[in-house]
Amino acid sequence: MKFARIVICCSLLSSPALVCAQSAASNDSAEMIRALLARVEQLEKRVAELEGRPLSALAPAAPPEPVAAPVLPPAAPEVATVPVAAEPQLHSGHMGMPLGMPATHLAGFGDFNFAATDQPGTKIGFDEGQFVLHFNSALSSKVSFFGELSLTARRDAGIGSPAPPGFNVEVERSIIRFEQNDYFKVSFGRYHTPINYWNMTFHHGQWLQTTASRPEMVQFGGSFLPIHFVGALVEGAIPAGGLNLNYNFGVGNGRSSVISRSGDWGDVNNNRAWLATVFTRPDHPYGLQVGASVYRDLITPIDALPVREWIQSAHIVWTKENPEIIAEFSNVAHQQVSTGLQSNSQAWYVQTAYRLPWFEKLWKPYYRFEYIHIPGSDQLFRLVPSLAGSTVGVRYDISSFAALKLEYRNLRRPGEPRINGAFAQTSFTF
Amino acid sequence: MRRVIVRLGCRAVVLLALSFVLLRPLAASPQTDDVVVVANPSVPVNDLSFTELRRIFLGERQFWSSNLRISLLLSAPAARDREVLLKTVYDMSEAQLRQHWIGKVFRAEVASAPQMFYSDEEILQAVAAVPGSIAAVNAARIPRGIKVLRIDGRVPGEPGYRLR
Numbered sequence: 225m226k227f228a229r230i231v232i233c234c235s236l237l238s239s240p241a242l243v244c245a246q247s248a249a250s251n252d253s254a255e256m257i258r259a260l261l262a263r264v265e266q267l268e269k270r271v272a273e274l275e276g277r278p279l280s281a282l283a284p285a286a287p288p289e290p291v292a293a294p295v296l297p298p299a300a301p302e303v304a305t306v307p308v309a310a311e312p313q314l315h316s317g318h319m320g321m322p323l324g325m326p327a328t329h330l331a332g333f334g335d336f337n338f339a340a341t342d343q344p345g346t347k348i349g350f351d352e353g354q355f356v357l358h359f360n361s362a363l364s365s366k367v368s369f370f371g372e373l374s375l376t377a378r379r380d381a382g383i384g385s386p387a388p389p390g391f392n393v394e395v396e397r398s399i400i401r402f403e404q405n406d407y408f409k410v411s412f413g414r415y416h417t418p419i420n421y422w423n424m425t426f427h428h429g430q431w432l433q434t435t436a437s438r439p440e441m442v443q444f445g446g447s448f449l450p451i452h453f454v455g456a457l458v459e460g461a462i463p464a465g466g467l468n469l470n471y472n473f474g475v476g477n478g479r480s481s482v483i484s485r486s487g488d489w490g491d492v493n494n495n496r497a498w499l500a501t502v503f504t505r506p507d508h509p510y511g512l513q514v515g516a517s518v519y520r521d522l523i524t525p526i527d528a529l530p531v532r533e534w535i536q537s538a539h540i541v542w543t544k545e546n547p548e549i550i551a552e553f554s555n556v557a558h559q560q561v562s563t564g565l566q567s568n569s570q571a572w573y574v575q576t577a578y579r580l581p582w583f584e585k586l587w588k589p590y591y592r593f594e595y596i597h598i599p600g601s602d603q604l605f606r607l608v609p610s611l612a613g614s615t616v617g618v619r620y621d622i623s624s625f626a627a628l629k630l631e632y633r634n635l636r637r638p639g640e641p642r643i644n645g646a647f648a649q650t651s652f653t654f
Numbered sequence: 655m656r657r658v659i660v661r662l663g664c665r666a667v668v669l670l671a672l673s674f675v676l677l678r679p680l681a682a683s684p685q686t687d688d689v690v691v692v693a694n695p696s697v698p699v700n701d702l703s704f705t706e707l708r709r710i711f712l713g714e715r716q717f718w719s720s721n722l723r724i725s726l727l728l729s730a731p732a733a734r735d736r737e738v739l740l741k742t743v744y745d746m747s748e749a750q751l752r753q754h755w756i757g758k759v760f761r762a763e764v765a766s767a768p769q770m771f772y773s774d775e776e777i778l779q780a781v782a783a784v785p786g787s788i789a790a791v792n793a794a795r796i797p798r799g800i801k802v803l804r805i806d807g808r809v810p811g812e813p814g815y816r817l818r
Binding site (some may be wrong): 331361362395429468586624 | 705707708714715717718719720723745747748749750752755756759760761762765766781
């Protein structure tokens, strides 16, 4: 209080006008001092009144300093299913949690597609893409939950007995995470396997990715890389100055007997897979990300001999948009347990895009080249085709949360004619 | 009478000196349009490097310490301080910033995007109330109970200050 009084006195008396007045005439000065003292007293009362009140009561009494009413940012189009707390001081560092229950944020992604290709057996037409829902909830300042559900239209809907429904529902991710600090975060659940940049960064967020299609090495339902991972993950930052190193280390069930699936219901061979990833986002140059990963598993496929799998992958990404560059490489080594026969399969892609400076920066042309090589000796990947392909297209941002993409693809698989296709996609987040 | 004038003059000088010392940490820089980085007094730092500031505003650094999480508060689009942040700290457009935070939430790296406010007064109220909070404001005067952080050792108005 004394400090407040001093501050008020000082602020008033430090006014140059007041100093001038004081030097003008002593009578005026004395009178002015009396007036000022009265003013100071008045202000002190006001300060005492304000300091005596809780912050939540401040707004109605003090129009110039309204209560901070935290609101959800329209920038991130999330819907608070529970009203945001009006008393942020009650939840330090964890705003948005009303007393008694956690606040759950709901968000989602969706896309609709049109495809026309000359691939034998395919039809020209529209498809619904995926409808993806995200549930995000901070359970405390250090514990959070993230869930992701996808609904995908089924080709066999209504066929057979019992007739399958029109959409397939899948729990894509379900993660509960405890964060001790920036250096140590531990979580359990079902993840996008963090050994591939695209898989981690975009996966079901079609709107987030520049292109309409994904690289074949991380295709939905693909087998080249384990797309999902069920287990535990430790992650965080590594103190390394301006390098900004980060790590992930995980232990989980690995691939299931059907190798495109993760071991959701358990470990099929009682042998845990593990992975380790290190990546850097250096301070300089700002926008660069470089990372490398290893993944180890024992696979017991349903229709082949058990193999040991050893994956090495790396990525380099320039995350700016002028230009945007993503390059990834993965080598998947398989060694048959019984014979020791080893094979190495490789996949890589390079994608570049550039946001045009004209037309309100809404247009972004892009190009991607990708390549997959599967040797004949790799029995586990005998159904995964080698390919070389180019994708060229343009993205137009209809709004801040919706995009239209037009794309042309040309793929070549060994022993097969080239496949050409034209695609259109509208993708959005909500 | 002369003694009264001299005494008043001395008092004014002392008070002027006092006011300079006392008001300096409270008023960031009345004569500058620089954007001021403010924080709750619980924040255990007084000085941030520009790259640390960038990591905080990108959501890559989320803790001040194990017991204190960073609460990032942002102004609404079109606010001047947000424009300055976009230009200097984020080096992004408004659309890119939105996509950045949607992506962070999508990757489960953060539980939610930063809280957004529609006036400096609202932000300052929240910064004063929420431990660990940090924000950038365009206010010429920062009220008591809020800490002004130096960036690369510089305060707003100094040559070389980058948030302008």
